[in-house]
Amino acid sequence: MLAPQLLMLLGALALSGVVRGGVQEVHNVYELSGLAxxxxxxxxxxxKDKYTPPxxxxxxxxxxxxxxxxxxxxxxxxxxxxxxKNVIMFLGDGMPLTTVTAxxxxxxxxxxxxxxxxxxxxxxxxxxxLSRTYCSNAQVPDSACTATAYLCGVKTNIINIGVSAxxxxxxxxxxxxxxxxxxxxxxxxQNAGKATGIVTTTTLTHASxxxxxxxxxxxxxxxxxxxxSYGVDASTCIDMATQLVTQTPGKNFDIMFGGGMGxxxxxxxxxxxxKAGERSDGVNLLSKWQSQHAGGVLVTNRKQLLSVNVSAVxxxxxxxQSQLMKFHMDADATYQPTLSELTEVTIKKLSKNxxxxxxxxxxxxxxxxxxxxxxxxxxxxxxxxxxxxxxARDITDIEDTLIVVTADHGxxxxxxxxxxxxxxxxxxxxxxxxxxxxxxxxLNYAAGPNQYLDENGQRIPLDGLVGDDDSITPxxxxxxxxxHSGEDVGIWASGxxxxxxxxxxxxxxxxxLMAYASCIGSGxxxxxxxx
Numbered sequence: 001m002l003a004p005q006l007l008m009l010l011g012a013l014a015l016s017g018v019v020r021g022g023v024q025e026v027h028n029v030y031e032l033s034g035l036a037x038x039x040x041x042x043x044x045x046x047x048k049d050k051y052t053p054p055x056x057x058x059x060x061x062x063x064x065x066x067x068x069x070x071x072x073x074x075x076x077x078x079x080x081x082x083x084x085k086n087v088i089m090f091l092g093d094g095m096p097l098t099t100v101t102a103x104x105x106x107x108x109x110x111x112x113x114x115x116x117x118x119x120x121x122x123x124x125x126x127x128x129x130l131s132r133t134y135c136s137n138a139q140v141p142d143s144a145c146t147a148t149a150y151l152c153g154v155k156t157n158i159i160n161i162g163v164s165a166x167x168x169x170x171x172x173x174x175x176x177x178x179x180x181x182x183x184x185x186x187x188x189x190q191n192a193g194k195a196t197g198i199v200t201t202t203t204l205t206h207a208s209x210x211x212x213x214x215x216x217x218x219x220x221x222x223x224x225x226x227x228x229s230y231g232v233d234a235s236t237c238i239d240m241a242t243q244l245v246t247q248t249p250g251k252n253f254d255i256m257f258g259g260g261m262g263x264x265x266x267x268x269x270x271x272x273x274x275k276a277g278e279r280s281d282g283v284n285l286l287s288k289w290q291s292q293h294a295g296g297v298l299v300t301n302r303k304q305l306l307s308v309n310v311s312a313v314x315x316x317x318x319x320x321q322s323q324l325m326k327f328h329m330d331a332d333a334t335y336q337p338t339l340s341e342l343t344e345v346t347i348k349k350l351s352k353n354x355x356x357x358x359x360x361x362x363x364x365x366x367x368x369x370x371x372x373x374x375x376x377x378x379x380x381x382x383x384x385x386x387x388x389x390x391x392a393r394d395i396t397d398i399e400d401t402l403i404v405v406t407a408d409h410g411x412x413x414x415x416x417x418x419x420x421x422x423x424x425x426x427x428x429x430x431x432x433x434x435x436x437x438x439x440x441x442x443l444n445y446a447a448g449p450n451q452y453l454d455e456n457g458q459r460i461p462l463d464g465l466v467g468d469d470d471s472i473t474p475x476x477x478x479x480x481x482x483x484h485s486g487e488d489v490g491i492w493a494s495g496x497x498x499x500x501x502x503x504x505x506x507x508x509x510x511x512x513l514m515a516y517a518s519c520i521g522s523g524x525x526x527x528x529x530x531x
Contacts, residue, residue, distance in 0.1 A: 023325070026372070027142065029159050053136070057164060057166040058166075066523070070500070070512060070523075070524055083400075083526055085355075086356045086400060087185075088359045090388070090389050092366050092382065092407045093208055093362055094368075094370045095366045095489065096487065097410070099370065099378055102443060103120060103382035104116075104119060104120050105425040107383055109422070109424065113422075116422075120382075121389045121390035121393065122389045122405040122492040125405070125498070126493075127501050129503050129505060130504045131150075136155050137165065140485060141486070142159060142207065142409070143207035143219075144158065144219035150406065150507050153515075154182050161240075162181065162214050166180050170232065172236060185358060186253070190252050192518075192519070194353060195350040196253050196255075196359070197346050198255070198258070198361075199339075199343065199359065200259075200325075205260050206364060208362045210240050213247070213253070216243075218230055223239045223262075225267075227239050234281065240263075253315065255346045257342045258320070259320055261277075261321065264277070264289075265285070266284060275322040286319075293314050296316070297313045297317075300319055302333075302337040305318055305337050306345075316349060339361070342361075343388040358520075361392075366381040369381055370411035370413060370482050378411075378413075380469065402494070402496050403495055404491065404498075405490075406492070408507075412446035413443060413485075414445075416429065416441070419431050426466065427441065429442050440459070446476055446477055446485075447477040447478075448477075449480055451474060500513050500516070500517065512524075
């Protein structure tokens, strides 16, 4: 077995920015969990490193807190009594308010304006709040524990998905204890007879979309090979791809769009994108899925997606890359569909259900751009995200469709100094210098791979080094990649009961509010208050 130190070094070497072959994985569970280098690699005794308050191990704690926060909002003036037939949740992964602001400015600058006065589509929504993103044992979270909060309504430990904070990292046994397993708003919607779908620009088994269906003690258990690589028996501990295809609620999704085709195919088979599958168990999960859905359709590129007659087919699964989908700026526009195109097909398909629907739609590569400290990629992904939201609002009825936009966590990026109006948001602050008289960039990351220093450790002029869409943005702390941040993130809402999404709330309250508005789940419902 490789020493933990060597494994972490190899992981770091693999994560140093955009590799031209595609978007590369950036999440290292050993860094996320805070495991010290001298710890046993597969130790489940993480509690010694990160404290979990005992009361937060009980899912009921978060339900009670959600009810408390709902009651506070119900005491506000009732601006409308409309029920949400449909709910669409848009998730900007790794989208702090700084990224929202910078994307707004870039949008304007691309239109030939100074930029600061521009607005993103969702910033025009009537109601805005803030979400507290900490997880049960983490001041700064990851996308797994946050997905559990905003989709299952319960906060949990970092790296967990769909299980309570009583489960520690990599502990399969605890994750299978029924008392620790959670249900998501997607399942609540299915129980109410609604259509459901998940859409992401990452992979279908990535942390954020997995919050809608998976129950796991390690977000990296995406296929059986991954489970084994973490020292766990894959025949006992079911990987997330298998859960998606064979278990409730995943097997019932009407729409599943994203990347990650390799997680569903054995190593002996090449996928539609020319790469070998990743599974070691020989199981072809896509064949299994198609056998379960007689009218189901698999699409793997833009042409196939846009050719689907949503009225003539059953369930649709779209897998548009072998692994993560490509950044919008790098993608072949004739091959990989945009988030807006995925969103439009999703809404058209789910709208066929007369009972309504719940859709989860993620702009997942905002996070990767920020991890790579390539702000140009992050901001472009944010602009693709806001286009999809505008389309969704345009093609749905504001009187029966609630749209909620939020982020899972922030990133440690800032808009620095006092640049003048219209300064290139990706460029150099022309109106200030450091103590040595060297100008610095408008955007800066706290941590990242490039500090732009000379041999004496002094900052060098950035002329010609920043300003392009793919430039590495400067950072202060030397690391292989940018890091998440722990500040609150925004919530923007439009449609029935959107006034509830105001003020500062626990992230875990969000699905309870969506359930209240659409009369699903086991908690409070607006339908309880109307005749």
